[in-house]
Amino acid sequence: AQSVTQLGSHVSVSEGALVLLRCNYSSSVPPYLFWYVQYPNQGLQLLLKYTSAATLVKGINGFEAEFKKSETSFHLTKPSAHMSDAAEYFCAVTEGYSSASKIIFGSGTRLSIRP
Amino acid sequence: ETGVTQSPTHLIKTRGQQVTLRCSSQSGHNTVSWYQQALGQGPQFIFQYYREEENGRGNFPPRFSGLQFPNYSSELNVNALELNDSALYLCASRAGTVSGANVLTFGAGSRLTVL
Numbered sequence: 001a002q003s004v005t006q007l008g009s010h011v012s013v014s015e016g017a018l019v020l021l022r023c024n025y026s027s028s029v030p031p032y033l034f035w036y037v038q039y040p041n042q043g044l045q046l047l048l049k050y051t052s053a054a055t056l057v058k059g060i061n062g063f064e065a066e067f068k069k070s071e072t073s074f075h076l077t078k079p080s081a082h083m084s085d086a087a088e089y090f091c092a093v094t095e096g097y098s099s100a101s102k103i104i105f106g107s108g109t110r111l112s113i114r115p
Numbered sequence: 116e117t118g119v120t121q122s123p124t125h126l127i128k129t130r131g132q133q134v135t136l137r138c139s140s141q142s143g144h145n146t147v148s149w150y151q152q153a154l155g156q157g158p159q160f161i162f163q164y165y166r167e168e169e170n171g172r173g174n175f176p177p178r179f180s181g182l183q184f185p186n187y188s189s190e191l192n193v194n195a196l197e198l199n200d201s202a203l204y205l206c207a208s209r210a211g212t213v214s215g216a217n218v219l220t221f222g223a224g225s226r227l228t229v230l
Contacts, residue, residue, distance in 0.1 A: 090157055
């Protein structure tokens with residue numbers, strides 16, 4: 001069964017600094033991977049997705065993630081943090097496109113931005 | 116196009132009671148998934164419905180049940196509520212097309228408090 005592990009439940013960076021949120025996955029077949037963001041009292045919003053095309057995926061709000069099969073990783077980065085990036089970030093994995101595919105989420109990383 | 120809407124947004128129940136949560140999926144989406152998000156945790160997969168049939172279930176007891184209707188809206192029912200059922204319940208829908216099949220659109224959630 002597929003799973004994801006997010007290293008670091010809380011990450012704090014200064015405004016303008018690099019953001020790096022870590023995600024490692026486990027999957028028996030080539031996975032499809034996602035990053036979602038959740039702002040307080042809201043649902044989850046898709047940031048970006050990897051679907052076996054380019055290994056470097058660009059998303060919204062300046063975020064990007066790189067799929068590394070050898071490391072089973074899909075880390076999320078942003079070159080320069082903004083105060084508005086403060087939120088909870090979730091990595092997710094699924095193993096197919098079928099209607100029966102389950103999308104499984106990690107435990108999340110809370111990103112705080114210091115002025 | 117309308118997004119995913121959930122109702123009610125907040126509710127309080129007592130232990131042993133039953134609750135029904137409702138979800139209207141995004142237009143064109145035929146698959147609905149339900150997730151439980153406890154405070155400070157990632158969304159846990161409860162089950163999903165495709166064309167009115169349950170076609171995937173997570174590690175939740177049978178007192179968690181659901182329905183999907185011909186218009187693809189959905190209900191989550193929880194019987195014999197327990198204190199640890201207190202959580203944010205998220206509904207997410209996705210399209211049946213290959214290009215969009217794995218991208219979940221989330222509602223804002225229903226926050227359940229069990230006293």
